[in-house]
Amino acid sequence: MRYHTHIVSSLAVGTGIAAYTPVSFTIAYAAGLTLGSLLPDIDEPNSYIGRRSFGVAKQVNKAFGHRGFTHSLLAWGAITIVLLLQYFSPFTLGLCLGYAFHVLADYCSSQGVPLLWPFSKKRYRFVITYRTSSFLETLLFYCFLVLFIYFLTNGAIEDSSSIFLF
Ligand SMILES: [Zn+2]
Structure with missing residues (x-):
């Protein structure tokens, strides 16, 4: 999945959560979702975030591969436990959710993801998959974009002044 599809799909699902649960949609929450949706690709130097990581991506790639x-699940669990227990905020909540949505989106791609690393290197994938950069991915991008706008304008924002709360 390309980076903009990761961002839009994470924002769409995260905004849906804000629309139907007590979670508030704020700028900090949206920023967390966006960063979290890109963060797992810090293991690929040519990814959107990897090219902006000041060399970190190269080191992660060398150590673990793409x-x-x-x-x-281990990486996501560790980040979630540390951030939510130690530094809970709308930003960190968004980040943990965005991270999970990224892994979930890659799980639905034809390449799959090693969910049980380091216990197994097997890449798991959903029964229905899409190919990165395919027509289906483009279609998904626009579907998520529509959903994002729908949730944003239908209940995600309680009142416009609260979106700046941290
Ligand atoms: Zn990825």
Whole structure:
């Protein structure tokens, strides 16, 4: 999945959560969702975030390879436990959700993800998959974009002044 599809799909699902649960949609929450939706690809130097990582992506890639550790339940669980227990905020909540949505989106791609790393290197994938950069992915991008706008204008924002709360 290309980076803009990751961003839009994470924002759409995250905004849907804000529309139907007590979670508030704020700028900080949206920023967390966006960063979280890109973060797992820090293991690929040529990814959108990898090219802006000041060399970090190269090191992570050397250590774990692409779609290794950072795309596992262990990485997501560790980040979530540390951030939500130690530094809970709308931003960190968004980040943990965005991270999960990224791994989930890659799980639905034809390449799959090593969910159980380091116990198994097997890449798991959903029964229905899409190919990165395919027509289906483009279609998904626009579907998520419509959903995002729908949730944003139908209940995600309680009142416009609260979106700046941290
Ligand atoms: Zn990825």
